[in-house]
Amino acid sequence: MESMTNPSMETADKLHVVMFPWLAFGHMIPFLELSKVIAQKGHTVSFVCTPRNIDRLPKLPPNLAPLINLVKLQLPKVDKLPDNAESTIDLPYDEVKYLKMAYDQLQQPMTQILADLAPDWVIYDFAPYWLGPITTRLGISSVYFRVTIAASACFLGPVQVLKGLSGEDDRNTPEDFTVRPKWIPFKSNIAFRLFEIKRIFEDAATANDENVPVTYRLGAGIGACDVLAVRSSYELEPEWLKLLEEIHQKPIIPVGQLPTTGYDSCDNDEAWIEMKEWLDKQPQRSVVYVAFGSEAQPSQAELTEIALGLELSELPFFWVLRIRRGMPDSEVIQLPDGFEERTKGRGVICTSWAPQLKILSHDSVGGFLSHSGWSSVIEAIQFEKSLILLSFLADTGLIARLLEEKKMAYLIPRDEQDGSFTRDSVAESLRLVMVEDEGRVYRDKVKEMSGLLVDRAIQDKYVNNFVEYLKNHRQRS
Structure with a gap:
């Protein structure tokens, strides 16, 4: 009698998925985390990225390495793009357009x-607006993977609005973006603050015609995909995920928060040993960890107020400070005179790479002063660290609004017109969230949400659902 097990049927049940992220670590890392959880289910992933970025990614766990193929794709040379600039971390913000130009030549x-x-399947990011027609022509199913929340996607609107088709959007002035748009039917505070949208308008006005607008890329990418995956969950924003499906009229699949795992082990690294020794000496949950991600850079005036606010707070702090964005950055920012001497012993300034996950996991860290980048937010929630927020770029203000609405974070008060803030507001905000009774709600809420958002069983449920969808809806036989 023949065996009931058919090896060819078993092979046919396995997926091969290609990942194609945008060249920013806030995008590459979530794409890598999604690759890992797909590989954990026994499927093969080809992760396509540029050579230098692949070399800078965290090493893969030995059990998953055979299933995740890292495919190096050479980035074309483009005028004004410095050699070895392969990620947004390598460039000042106003030069990222040259990186996008090189990326577009990867078609x-x-x-x-x-x-x-x-x-x-191909799972792609917002940047390759040109990829959808290619996958259609090749008969390959496609997923647009949004690495941040559904609420901000809803606020930005349907494909016609994103692509700038006339008559679809009645928002013309910055003030129009400070209230909820007509396609959001329920009450919500999620909208840009005036200074945030004014900065976006200013960036658009100073940009030249060498580039495709971000909103157009978003619209084209969403419009062409078969399914939209979102790095979110029903435990966080059920109403927004439902609305996103109504807006785009296509399947929306949350994949969970994909908490970051498996950074390179640096237990024996000399720099980490020194960091850990300092952290070990601090009282439990007393330290403010300060980091603003790989792209957001405070201005000199903002940096001065942050520094003097940290000093006034009298709290111990660990600050990962990027004084420049890659070698081409001519705007090197500086700490106030005497700041390091006055805070010596109480604060650490780290101007090189720091193992964020290890620092956040340390018991002495109690709060995270962050730019609202979704990966950083998830890492804070993962280790139950209270969030104090200063947003600087793109849709991070919308993320901040959602967290504020849910009492998951406290936003440092700022001037509505220009976004300025004072050292006193920084100090008062830090002390409120870190030590005062009035801020206990933020400390308690992050612990509550950690159990909901990064629970392994809940995360696995989302991944199983996503993988089953991919298996059941692929075009290829």
Whole structure:
């Protein structure tokens, strides 16, 4: 009698997925985390990125390395893009447009990779607005993966609005973006503050025609995909996930928060040993960890107020300070005179790479002064660290609004017109969230949400649902 097990059927049940992230670590890391959880289910992933970025990614766990193929795709040379600049971390903010220009020249080599690999699915980011038609032509199913919350996607609007089709959006002035748009039917505080949207308008006004607008990329990417995956969950924003499906009229699948795992072990690293020795000496939950991500850079005036606010707070702090964005950055920012001497012993200034996950996991850290980047927010929630927020770029203000609405974070008070803030407001905000009775709600809420948002069983449920969808809806037989 023949065996009931058919190896070919078992192989046919396995997926091959291609990942194609945008060249920012706030995007590459969530794409890598999604790759890991797909590989954990026994499926093959080809992670396509540029050589230098692949070399800078955290090492893969040995059990998953055979299932995740890291495919190096050479970034074309573009005028004004410095050599070795392969990520937003390598460039000042106003030069990222040259990185996008180089990225857009990957159309032909990416088409060839997809034709050669013939995967079941391609999971792509906002930047390759040109990829959807390629996957359609090749008969490959596609997922647009949004690495941040559904609420901000809802606020930005449907595809027609994102692509700038006339008559679809009646928002013309910055003030129009400070209230909820007509397609959001329920009451919500999620909207830009005036200084946030004014900065976005200013960036758009000073940009030249060398680039495709971010909103157009978003619209084209969402419009062309078969399914929209969101790094979120029903435990966080059920009403927004439902609305996103209504807005785009296509399947919306939350994949959970994908908490960051498996940074390179640096237990024996000399720099980490020194950091840990200092952290070990601090009282439990007393330290403020300060970091503003790989792209957001406070101005000199803002940095001065942050520094003097930290000093006034009298709290111990660990500050990962990026004084420049890559070698081309001419705007090197400086700490106030005498600041390091006056805070010596109480504060640490780290101007090189720091193991954020290890620092946040340390018992002495109680709060995180952050820019509202979703990966940083999730890492704070993962280790139950209270959030104090200063947003600087893109949709981080909308993320901050959602967290504020849910009492998951406290926003440092700022001037509505220009976004300025004072050292006193920084100090008062830090002390409120870290030590005062009035701020206990923020300390308690982050512990409550940690149990809901980064619970392993809940996360696994979302991944199982996503993978089953991919298995049942692929175009290829």
